[in-house]
Amino acid sequence: MNTKVISLVSIGAHPTSGRARRAEQDARAVELGLQLAGDNLQVLHAGDSQEPALRAYLGMGLEQLHVLEQPAGADALGVLGDYLRDAGAELVLTGSQAETGEGSGMLPFLLAEQLGWPLVVGLAEVESISNGVAQVLQALPRGQRRRLKVRLPLLATVDNAAPKPRQSAFGPARRGVLAARQVEIVEDELFTGAELQPAKPRPKRLKVIKAKSGADRMKAATAKASGGGGQVLKDVSPQAGAEAILKLLIEEGVVR
Amino acid sequence: MLNTLLPILLFAALGLAVLGALRRVSLWRQGRPSKVDLIGGLLAMPRRYMVDLHHVVARDKYMANTHVATAGGFVLAAVLAILVHGFGLHNRILGYALLFASVLMFVGALFVYARRRNPPARLSKGPWMRLPKSLLAFSVSFFLVTLPVAGILPANFGGWVMAVILGVGVLWGVSELFFGMTWGGPMKHAFAGALHLAWHRRAERFGGGRSTGLKPLDLEDPQALLGVEKPKDFTWNQLLGFDACVQCGKCEAACPAFAAGQPLNPKKLIQDMVVGLAGGTDANFAGSPYPSLDGSGKPIGEHGGNPHQPIVNGLVDAETLWSCTTCRACVEECPMMIEHVDAIVDMRRHLTLEKGATPNKGAEVLDNLIATDNPGGFAPGGRMNWAADLNLNLLSDKKTTDVLFWVGDGAFDMRNQRTLRAFVKVLKAAKVDFAVLGLEERDSGDVARRLGDEATFQLLARRNIQTLAKYSFKRIVTCDPHSFHVLKNEYGAFDGNYVVQHHSTYMAELIESGKLSLGQHKGGTxxxxxxxxxxxxxxxxxxxxxxxxxxxxxxxxxxxxxxxxxxxxxxxxxxxxxxxxxxxxxxxxxxxxxxxxxxxxxxxxxxxxxxxxxxxxxxxxxxxxxxxxxxxLIEEVVASQPAPAKRKPAEVH
Missing domain, CATH: 3.40.50 (Rossmann fold)
Incomplete structure (x- = not known):
């Protein structure tokens, strides 16, 4: 495949020890990229090129990993966007949410907005790419998949539905090159200026088991998620459909 | 006529043997260098052969006696035959000595023959079935041609018919026993075996010693190989060791993985390595194949390789290497003292460190060891939860202690916590001055190392050694033989030298010195x-x-x-x-x-x-x-503490 694939990676943190590691979802983005582009995959990180945890990505068999050199607290958004546009990326893969830092999960959305590219959330598989259009499977809850056709260039986030990352091996990790590049440093004022406090665990809803039998429980567990409300529009003109959607978005406060 | 034929036959066979030996040596030299005392090893070889090797063989009295008679008779007969028939020293005493040697060899060969009539499954067949006949041909022929030398029969008895028959017999005998030895026949085991004993990579094993710790990889040098990918990546004396295999199958009979039907047969593995060093396929292997799940065994003849080709998935399947439990039963049984486990771990190292191909849960366990210092991925802060109520001394507070109790990763396992608590009870009853490392302890690195991840092992080992260096203690005691082995035998290479004991050894000492008052075990057998x-x-x-x-x-x-x-x-x-x-x-x-x-x-x-x-x-x-x-334990009667008042249920408003 000649599509230019770039996977974005961040520094992860182990859930129990908090030690730096390759981030689970980002590693899946690299795995998917390797399956698609093989040795042509480019992997990109914005941050400290001396961070040893980055070598864990190299251990997956990468010859090099490009690093946009930034200190902690710098805004990665602008430099990533510039880099991706200049590099001629056609498919950019990234994890859904970072394990360290802000971890807001907003980066892919902001990046897609900045680049003006379509964004696919929860990419599970890329089935084919031809004539600048990718046919992909998107993961939905309960193991469901949705087939999408999206024009390139495309930004996609992966989560646990994407293929499991391959083992990181010591030899390639040691040999691989961390290619640092100097970029303009823009402070992320929203992050550095904000006051951070540890998240409080959200109180859990008491679980009331209504099911009386095993069969009921099975039914409850396998039932399709249903929103209840909503309305199905059929046989309406594009104009009328768009108006209905906009009306809903205004009602819900999404668009103001 | 025989007087002219015999020297020609003998010296031709010896000449061919020398050529074969040179070729074989060049095959071994394809391996990586290894530091060995060449001369000292050769000098020590006879003793290693007669004492250490015989000690292993003598576990099977039948085979030991058979081998002593056959091999002893042969070596004696060969030397005398070269003197008498090669150099024509027709001395009566030498003649009688040669007669005696060939009779001795004949008797031994008869027992070899008897054993080969209905051989157990572990023995290789093929060329090995011919060996007793060759031994008999050699001994009988040299007995008969020597009768005239001893003056028992006239010089030309039997006429030319007899001479032809004996000529053929001698030809057969020296082919198998002289140049067959260096050209890859069954007798190769004698030639390669003797040199293997001389240049063994674990010379400490001889003279009653023990050497079981794995050898470290050099991770500092980026050019150094990370394990063994191709046969030529073994050290030359490892290759020599593979060549020493006599295919007796004692390893196969002892191997738990083979018995369980997992695709490993240590004997076949060593023979595959021989195929790898010489080049070719395993089609000539005449023993039990690697077991397969359908019970018929993996087909033979489909795998092959050469010194410059990757071993895995050409010569040997990866699952064969991963079936090994590193229990060393094969090494313990091997009469040629071949190091199977070293070879397997060497090949695993390549798979893990270069290919990232540790199967099943391997990758997860190794990641956990890196991120949490324990294979289960448990939060490191929970390492001492099992002893929350035991008030154990921490070495970080005490700085010095008699006994450092190395807890091991069993600390995270609820079943093993019972063992740990029991051992603490024993230590307290014996009033031992002991302490634990607590949260400073990390996995010993045993599993990582056996899975071939030398990098993670060395990481854990160095950090543990760093921690241990901060404190002073007389000995380390642990309930885990794996930690025990690693701390005792494998940390030394990283300057971690300690007195380490298994808890059973330590308890035996406590009992011996009367520190424990023990009742009797109640319960069954x-x-x-x-x-x-x-x-x-x-x-x-x-x-x-x-x-x-x-x-x-x-x-x-x-x-x-x-x-x-x-x-x-x-x-x-x-x-x-x-x-x-x-x-x-x-x-x-x-x-x-x-x-x-x-x-x-x-x-x-x-x-x-x-x-x-x-x-x-x-x-x-x-x-x-x-x-x-x-x-x-008979617990001392302590002045009974006042029973805690029954706690009242808290009032709820």
């Missing part, structure tokens, strides 16, 4: 399962039995106990790589235990406990030695 890493790796067979005897237990020994103990299946990361077989190794071990009719099996290893307790009930109970001792 008991057998004892020797953990591989305590027994075969470290030679500790007696102390656990002494402890059990002190509890009034008469151990009902299993057929396979002591140095022949069968592995529980838990070593070498085998439960993690989990290669399927026809049955599970712990189930087989439980059968061994059931045969003794014991109601309880005493163990001394958290892995063995976990593996054996995984066998479905009904089965004998499994208890660690520490638990048995703790149960039998």
């Amino acid at each position: 008991v057998t004892y399962h020797d953990p591989c890493y305590l027994g075969r790796y470290n030679g500790e067979y007696q102390a656990p039995r002494d402890v059990l005897n002190a509890l009034g237990i008469e151990v009902k020994e299993m057929q396979r106990s002591g140095f022949r103990s069968r592995c529980c299946g838990g070593g070498g990361g085998a439960p993690i790589t989990d290669i399927p077989g026809k049955q599970r190794i712990p189930d087989m071990r439980m059968e061994d235990i059931r045969e003794t009719k014991a109601e309880l099996v005493a163990v001394g290893c958290p892995q063995c406990t976990a593996m054996l307790e995984g066998v479905v009930e009904p089965r004998p109970l499994i208890k660690d030695i520490a638990e048995l001792v703790a149960d039998a």
Whole structure:
């Protein structure tokens, strides 16, 4: 495949020890990229090129990993966007949410907005790419998949539905090159200026088991998620459909 | 006529043997360099052969006597034949000596023949079936041609017919026994074996010593190989060692993975390495194949390779290497003292460090070890939760202690926590001055190293050594034979030298010195399962039995106990790589235990406990030695503390 694939990676943190590691979802983005582009995959990180945890990505068999050199607290958004546009990326893969830092999960959305590219959330598989259009499977809850056709260039986030990352091996990790590049440093004022406090665990809803039998429980567990409300529009003109959607978005406060 | 023919035959055969030897040596020299005392090794070789090797062979009296007669007779007969018939020294005394030697060899060869009439499955067939006949041909021919020298028969008895027959006999004999030795016939084992003993990479094993720690990889040098990919990546004396294999199949008979139907046969593996070093396919292998799940064995002749080709998936399948439990039963049984486990771990190192191809849960366990210092991925802060109520001394507070209790990763396992608590009870009862590292302790690195991840092992080892260097203690005691082995035998290469004891050894000392007042074991009959890493790796067979005897237990020994103990299946990361077989190794071990009719099996290893307790009930109970001792402790009557007042239920407003 000649599509230019770039996977974005961040520094992860182990859930129990908090030690730096390759981030689970980002590693899946690299795995998917390797399956698609093989040795042509480019992997990109914005941050400290001396961070040893980055070598864990190299251990997956990468010859090099490009690093946009930034200190902690710098805004990665602008430099990533510039880099991706200049590099001629056609498919950019990234994890859904970072394990360290802000971890807001907003980066892919902001990046897609900045680049003006379509964004696919929860990419599970890329089935084919031809004539600048990718046919992909998107993961939905309960193991469901949705087939999408999206024009390139495309930004996609992966989560646990994407293929499991391959083992990181010591030899390639040691040999691989961390290619640092100097970029303009823009402070992320929203992050550095904000006051951070540890998240409080959200109180859990008491679980009331209504099911009386095993069969009921099975039914409850396998039932399709249903929103209840909503309305199905059929046989309406594009104009009328768009108006209905906009009306809903205004009602819900999404668009103001 | 024979007088002219025999010298020609003998010297031609010797000449060919020398050529073959040179060729064989050049094959071994393809391997990497290895530091060996060449001259000293050669000088030590006869003693290693007659004492150390014979000690292993003598476990089977029939074969030992047969081999002494055949090999002794042959060496003597060969030397004398060269003198008498090669150089024409027709001396009567030499003649009689040669007659005696050939008779001795003949008798030995008869026993070899008898054994080959209905050989056990572990023996290789093929060319090996011809060997007793060749031995007989050699001994009979030289006996007959020597009769005239001794003056028993006239010089030209039997006329030219006899001369032709004897000529053919001698030709056959010297072909097999002289140049067959260096051109790859069954007698290769004598030539390669002698040199292998001389230049063994673990010379410490000879003279009653023990050398079981794996050799470290040089990770500082980026050019150094990370394990063995191709046959030429072995050191030259490892290649020589493979060539020494006599295909007796003692390893095959002892291998738990082979018995369980997992795709490993140590003998076949060594023969595959021989194929690798010489080039070719395994089509000529005439022993048991690697087992396959359908029971018919993996087909022979489909694998091949050469010194410059990757081993895995050409010569050997990866699952063969991952089936090994590193129990060392094969090494213990091998009369040629070949190091199977070293070779397997060397090849695993390449798969893990270069290919990232540790199967099944391997990658996850290694990631956990890197991120949390324990294979289960548990929060490191929970390492001491098992002892929350025990008020253990921390070495970080005390700085100095008599006994450092190395807890091991069993700290995270609820079953093993019972063992740990029992051992703490024993230590407290004996009023031992002891302390633990607490949260400063990390996994010893055993599993990482056996899975081939030398990098993670060295990381953990160096950090542990750094921690240990901060404190002063007289000895380390641990309930885990794997930690015991690694701390005792493998940290030395990184300047971590300690006195390390298994808890059974330490308890035996405590009992010996009267520090423990023990009652009798109450309950039924008991057998004892020797953990591989305590027994075969470290030679500790007696102390656990002494402890059990002190509890009034008469151990009902299993057929396979002591140095022949069968592995529980838990070593070498085998439960993690989990290669399927026809049955599970712990189930087989439980059968061994059931045969003794014991109601309880005493163990001394958290892995063995976990593996054996995984066998479905009904089965004998499994208890660690520490638990048995703790149960039998006679506790001092302490002035009874006032019973805590019954707590009132808190009022709720």
